[in-house]
Amino acid sequence: MAQYSTQLDGVFQALADPTRRAVLGRLGAGSASIGELAAPFDMALPSFMKHIRYLQNTGWITTRKTGRVRICTLVPKSFDDIEAWLSEQRRIWEARTDRLEHFVTTTQDKEASK
Amino acid sequence: MAQYSTQLDGVFQALADPTRRAVLGRLGAGSASIGELAAPFDMALPSFMKHIRYLQNTGWITTRKTGRVRICTLVPKSFDDIEAWLSEQRRIWEARTDRLEHFVTTTQDKEASK
DNA sequence: CGAATACTGAGCCATGCGGCTAAGTTACCG
DNA sequence: CGGTAACTTAGCCGCATGGCTCAGTATTCG
Numbered sequence: 001m002a003q004y005s006t007q008l009d010g011v012f013q014a015l016a017d018p019t020r021r022a023v024l025g026r027l028g029a030g031s032a033s034i035g036e037l038a039a040p041f042d043m044a045l046p047s048f049m050k051h052i053r054y055l056q057n058t059g060w061i062t063t064r065k066t067g068r069v070r071i072c073t074l075v076p077k078s079f080d081d082i083e084a085w086l087s088e089q090r091r092i093w094e095a096r097t098d099r100l101e102h103f104v105t106t107t108q109d110k111e112a113s114k
Numbered sequence: 115m116a117q118y119s120t121q122l123d124g125v126f127q128a129l130a131d132p133t134r135r136a137v138l139g140r141l142g143a144g145s146a147s148i149g150e151l152a153a154p155f156d157m158a159l160p161s162f163m164k165h166i167r168y169l170q171n172t173g174w175i176t177t178r179k180t181g182r183v184r185i186c187t188l189v190p191k192s193f194d195d196i197e198a199w200l201s202e203q204r205r206i207w208e209a210r211t212d213r214l215e216h217f218v219t220t221t222q223d224k225e226a227s228k
Numbered sequence: 229c230g231a232a233t234a235c236t237g238a239g240c241c242a243t244g245c246g247g248c249t250a251a252g253t254t255a256c257c258g
Numbered sequence: 259c260g261g262t263a264a265c266t267t268a269g270c271c272g273c274a275t276g277g278c279t280c281a282g283t284a285t286t287c288g
Contacts, residue, residue, distance in 0.1 A: 008129070008132075010130075043278095070234085079200065089142055149263090157246090179265090182263070183265080184264085
């Protein structure tokens with residue numbers, strides 16, 4: 001069985017904030033510095049940095065420092081984790097509709113054999 | 115522009131907990147009572163109830179009370195919200211690779227015209 | 229060298245989360 | 259009618275989150 005728990009917790013938690021989702025959206029278009037990423041937000045830099053560190057800790061981005069500038073790069077791996085979870089849910093869902101169909105079929109058979 | 119913020123916050127936050135993900139998985143297979151849902155978890159009922167209320171408040175489930183039993187039912191609508199966000203990210207991602215390809219092409223053209 | 233730029237670290241604050249217990253409330257069973 | 263079952267309410271606790279300010283540190287520019 002899949003060991004979902006801990007990994008997915010952070011992956012989803014990271015997405016549960018509009019600032020972080022926006023940052024990921026921006027980074028989808030290419031790497032950027034902290035300053036560039038922070039510019040659109042009406043927020044003090046240290047506050048913004050917490051989001052960056054969060055994204056880094058949960059594996060959504062990597063960063064490297066060049067001179068006094070830190071560049072952030074998207075790591076799209078976590079998208080796959082989400083897709084995997086979603087398709088697992090779909091699988092469960094479909095198994096259910098299969099059973100419902102079976103039930104309906106069985107019921108119809110009973111009706112037919114009356 | 116899409117007004118992502120508030121709605122998605124809760125949708126993702128709800129998934130950022132293994133108990134709640136497990137409940138959704140179980141409900142994918144069909145509706146169930148609070149007691150049935152809580153059984154697999156080593157947790158006091160009031161604690162578990164908070165998760166149920168959370169899932170309800172974020173729109174993942176609906177509940178109705180019949181006698182002294184409360185039945186919970188999955189509302190799969192939020193899956194669509196997630197899919198929408200994911201495909202938006204893919205769109206951004208692909209626009210980027212397009213630009214990269216264009217850049218490569220342009221560079222090659224330059225090279226070719228040297 | 230001195231100043232400006234780009235972060236970074238430390239620490240405060242309010243709120244919310246995820247767990248708990250203890251004490252209701254509301255059906256249903258005998 | 260009394261008891262048990264199935265939630266439900268209220269309230270406490272510790273920790274994490276998301277914001278802030280104020281004061282560093284480290285590069286780069288003139």
